[in-house]
Each structure stands twice: as structure tokens, then as C-alpha cells.
Amino acid sequence: xxxxxxxxxxxxxxxxxxxxxDAVAAALAQTYEPLEIILTDDxxxxxxxxxxxxxxxxxxxxxxxxxxxxxxxxxICGHINRAVGLSRGDLIILAAADDISLPERxxxxxxxxxxxxxxxxxxxxxxxxxDEEGCRTGRLFEKTAASFAGSVxxxxxxxxxxxxxxxxxxxxxxxxxxxxxxxxVIAEDMVLPFRSLLGGGVTFxxxxxxxxxxxxxxxxxxxTKIPSRARRERSAKNATAVLQTWLNDLKTASATGMISxxxxxxxxxxxxxxxxxxxxxxxxxxxxxxxALAEFLRDAMKHLGRIIDRYRRSKKW
Numbered sequence: 001x002x003x004x005x006x007x008x009x010x011x012x013x014x015x016x017x018x019x020x021x022d023a024v025a026a027a028l029a030q031t032y033e034p035l036e037i038i039l040t041d042d043x044x045x046x047x048x049x050x051x052x053x054x055x056x057x058x059x060x061x062x063x064x065x066x067x068x069x070x071x072x073x074x075x076i077c078g079h080i081n082r083a084v085g086l087s088r089g090d091l092i093i094l095a096a097a098d099d100i101s102l103p104e105r106x107x108x109x110x111x112x113x114x115x116x117x118x119x120x121x122x123x124x125x126x127x128x129x130x131d132e133e134g135c136r137t138g139r140l141f142e143k144t145a146a147s148f149a150g151s152v153x154x155x156x157x158x159x160x161x162x163x164x165x166x167x168x169x170x171x172x173x174x175x176x177x178x179x180x181x182x183x184x185v186i187a188e189d190m191v192l193p194f195r196s197l198l199g200g201g202v203t204f205x206x207x208x209x210x211x212x213x214x215x216x217x218x219x220x221x222x223x224t225k226i227p228s229r230a231r232r233e234r235s236a237k238n239a240t241a242v243l244q245t246w247l248n249d250l251k252t253a254s255a256t257g258m259i260s261x262x263x264x265x266x267x268x269x270x271x272x273x274x275x276x277x278x279x280x281x282x283x284x285x286x287x288x289x290x291x292a293l294a295e296f297l298r299d300a301m302k303h304l305g306r307i308i309d310r311y312r313r314s315k316k317w
Contacts, residue, residue: 001052001122002184004032004033004034004110005034005089005090005091005110006034006035006036006037006089006090007032007034007035007086007090007091007092007093007106007110008035008037008038008084008088008089008091008092008093009027009030009035009036009037009038009063009093009095009101009106010038010040010080010083010084010087010092010093010094010095011023011024011027011038011039011040011052011095011096011097012040012042012076012079012080012083012094012095012096012097013014013039013040013041013042013044013048013049013052013096013097014026014041014042014043014044014045014048014079015044015046015048016096016097016098017044017046017051018049018098019045019097019213020051020052020098021051021055021098022049022095022100022101022134023096023098023100024039024051024052024055024056024097024100025055025065025227026095026100026102026103027095028055028059028063028103029100029103030060030063030103030105030107031103031104031106031107032106032107032110032170033063034064035062035063035064035065035089035106036063036064036065036066036085036087036089037063037064037065038066038068038087039052039055039056039065039066039067039068039081040066040067040068040069040070040079040082040083040086041068041069041070042070042074042075042079043069043070043072043073043074043242044086047268048097048256049069052067053067056153063295066086066087068082068083068086070082070134073201074183075237076185076186076187076188077180077181077182077183077184077185077186077188077191079185080094080181080188081180081181081183084172084175084180085180086256088095088190089172090171090172090173091109091110091113091169091170091171091172092168092169092170092171092172092175093105093106093109093168093169094168095166095190095210096166098213098215099127099129099143099166099210099211099212099213100130100134100210100213101209101210102208102209102211103211104175104209105125105209105210106169108125108205108207108209109123109169109205109209110123110169112203112205113169113203114270117204119197119200119201120171120200120202120203121162121170121171121173121174121196121199121200121201121202121282122161122168122170122171122192122193122196122201122202122203123168123169123170123202123203123204123205124146124148124163124164124167124168124169124176124193124202124204124205125167125204125205125206125207125208125210126139126140126141126205126206126207126208126209127139127140127164127166127167127168127208127209127210127211127212128140128208128210128216129210129211129212129214130211130212130213131214131215132213132214132215132216134211134213135141136211137214139208140164140166140167140208140212142277144162144290145163146162146204146206148161148162148163148317149161149162149202150197150201150202151197152194152250152259153267154197155193155194155197156219156246156267156270156274159274160190160194161189161190161194161197161202162193163174163189163192163193163207164189164212165187165188165189165192166210166212167209167212168189168192168193170192170193170196171196171199171200173199174188174192174195174196174199174200175192175195177195177199177252177253177256177258178195178248178249178252181245182241182244182245182276183187184237184238184241185238185241185242185245186234186238186241187238187242190216190242191242191245191246191249194246194249195249197255198249198250198253198258198259199258208245212315217283243271243272243274245267246271247268247271247272249262250267250268250271251262251268
């Protein structure tokens, strides 16, 4: 039997004093070895880091523990970048401090990945839904089967890959190939699985391996408390940052031979136009409609000029 790879289990926390003890206990209870567990707090103003520190100090099990606290709040993707930089594993699992991973989560994800030849760059699973008190209320994919994009083209058409970050594992190579995520991006699961499609692909484990907590402080639910105009501006800015990241990743994939230059150009043209619409939407909420449309039209004309020049150079004009 070949030696198992080191896996990094990263528990990300911010202002989750109420739930973090259960999340840390679940991380420490993982059955896979060798495993390093990174307990990292993004400068919480409450007792989150204290609880993590106390539990790490008391731990006497087989896993290596790395404890980290950001000196300042980095935001979701900035925090992930920092945590991945601290890790050494060939495979990386992200866990939120308000969720509870089942003990077999890491092992099941690894076995599925290994069983498919270790080719995929992303593996995700089903999850149980739990309420604020920890009672199960259903399944993440209870009503519909898990549906995710099988290609970059499909992801662009759908506006995402369809991989929930709460159950995600990805390879280090897929992160290192493209580098840190833009900290402006709010949802890392719009970026990391897209990168995986550019590489070894995405695969699904049809088992619930996480208790995903649905409560009033979830990012998706908390966002609904923001005033409507500000919420839409925030969403549009995030979409713009995600699409720009996709463009950058396509450029990297093309330059390194992961995909053909022609395929990258075709995808980039479509993504660029989607990005322009996100920009104008964000500007509409932040400024007057007239100035937002003027900026959009200027950008659109520049983009159209680049397309015309490309056709002329390829003698297809």
C-alpha cells in the first residue's frame, strides 16, 4: 500500500464564539492520517480565538495542530490565502467554524479522490442541514441531485461550477498553479472549482459528510440584512471580481498549456462581456445611471475593437 499524502484540514473562524467549540472538536476527531489541522481566526473581536487556543493546547491526539490569528481582518478569501500559505498538505479541506464535519469526512473524500486515480482537482460531497441548535433539518441535495458544471464552458454558461464551499476539498496544485484569490472576492467556491475545471476536473461524493449550519449569521443570510441597494452593489462588485479572476485564470491556463489559446480566447470574450454588465450594474447602484452607462459603453467599444482587430489578424474579417 502506497504512503498516504498529507492532508491539510483548515478550520476558518470569524466571530463564531457560539459554535466554534463543536467545529474544532469535529476537526480533531477526523479519522484520516496523516493530517495537519490549521485552526485560524480572522481577528475576531469575541472569544472565538480563545476557545480555539484552549482546545488546541489541550489536544493530545495524532494530528499536527497549527494555530493562527490574523493581526487584522483579511476577509474570507484573504483569510483563505493566509491559511493555505501556512499549510503543507497535497490536499486541502476548508471547514467553517459554524459547521460540524463528520469524523469520516477527510477519509471519505480522500478515498473517493484516490479511487478515481487522483486526477480530479476538486472533490465535494453532500451535507446534512442543521439549525442553530444543531438539529438536523434535511439534506443539502435532498430535493435535487447534485448538479455541477463538467467543463469550463458549462461553468461560464451557468455562472458558476455549482460546488458548495462547505463540503469542498481541492488539490494544492490547483491553488499553486493560479496563486492567491483576489481578496475582493466574497465566495471562494466561485473561484477554486473553476480552477479545478481548468485542470483535473471536479468530482462528487454522494455522502453527507458535513453538518452545515443554517442560521442568521451565515454569509448568505446575513447579506439579506444589508439595505437592498447596498446589497445589490455588493453582489455586483463580487461578480465583477469573480469574472476578472476567471479571466486571469484563463490567461494563466493558456500560457501554461492547460488549455488551448483559441479556447481561452473564446471563453475570455464571453466572460469579458459578462464582466462589463457586472461593472455597469455595480456603478448603477453606486453612482448615477448616466455616468455608469457612459463608462460601460466606453469599455464595450474598446472590447469590440479588440475583437475586430483579432478577426482582421486571423484573416476572418
